[in-house]
Amino acid sequence: MDIIQIARYLDQLLDIENIKDSPRAMNGLQVQNKGDLRKVGLAVDACQATIAMAIECDCQMMFVHHGIFWGGLQPARGSHYDKLSAMIQANLGLYSAHLPLDMHPVLGNNRALADKIGLAHAEVFGEYEGQLIGLKGKVKRQPAEQLGQTLEQQLGAPVKVIGDGDVESVGLVTGGAGEIISQAVQAGLDCYITGEGEHHHYHDAIEGGCVLMFAGHYATETGGVKAVGKHLEQQFGLQTEFLDYPTGL
Template sequence: MLNKSVEREALAQFLASELQITRFRDYCPNGLQVEGRNTIKHLVTGVTACQALLDKAVELSADAILVHHGYFWRGEDMRIVTQKQKRLKTLLGNDISLFAYHLPLDHHPEVGNNAQLAKLLNLEVCGRFGEDELGWLGKSVQLKTVGQLARLIEEKLERTPILIGDQNQLLTDIAWCSGAAQNMLGAAIEAGASVYLSGEISEPTVHLARESGVPYLACGHHATERYGVQALGRMAAEKFGILHTFVDVDNPV
């Protein structure tokens, strides 16, 4: 099965239809962001298309890179200078394609970041909430309290989450959204959640969690988004019989 290849366009089309990229209003282009060679035998995946990931992909002789956080974010400096120049030079100079999927990868029901978090934490998905249904609701059979959930997160994500709220609070519906979705705490409360978890935390999140009595868990932006892109990479590799390598560039945030 391995060591086959796929044309860049065929891979782009497969990912576009699998992730339904046209249904989202996103802050960046989803799909092929930088065009490299036509034929892809080795796909490298990672959370963010940072220089360390690109350098590793070059070392691994990758033909294409697939990430959750790519380039060309709305409102960013459009000039090709400094770090952006170096990154693009690395990709173009080595003829490596860059594919990036942001909200479509958070949303996907199987290989998405949130679906993969549910799997990792053994949560039974029972609903969605918020804009574009990016928030998820679920239940846990084995966990009884917020503290138990925090300990499971620490074990599975290999990172100690920041808990704002009462660790003895009983769990009913658990709400989550990967990445920097701390601003969805209000929507999670409205959706009836007993606890909400995301990656990052902001100063106002603390007060809202305390005042509403709905605890908040900041589990790490990188840590909560490590799993979707890996699952998507595995799916593409199985579909086309190509080689896939996930590269984890650690990030404490």
């Protein structure tokens, strides 16, 4: 299988060209290899640790949520050089999908998180740059603490629950989307789940009467890369391996 073929397929599958992401994000094929592709390493972050793991596992490409190019032109020096050099020497390509992976209706991070809590009647929610990037729906009515415990069990990571009371209507956006708590309050949701946020989001939640859950930036964003990996296995017969390197954040 050819890496350019796979990259073009992923561009279409994830609608890379049409989804408006942060201007810092570079979605798509970031690093090419010499062409051949048999095994894909799946990771949340392309960092020195996961790159080393991918090379050790004999991967020819990494599919990640957070790539190595952010914020425009970057000189190839320091740790950035180290990552690029290691990948090129090992013939390891890199494909990154940020917001397009969060948003995908079937393979996305939000969809994976929604499935973990049994979110029913899901519809899009959470505006960013004129597009709705998250999901909202309903879970079986339960104490907020119980939903938090379910999240902890499903994600294998600690969950910070801010507020209390029973919850039924839930909104979610994976990763670092604490600012959308204001939209959850405005929508009258009982609960809003994201990965992480800022200090003042605590007060936004308490004063707005909406339970806020921080379930971890890393932990909420493992589902999408795993789902895309399974899809590539089924569609192209590629091998995949999840390269787990949790940050605890």
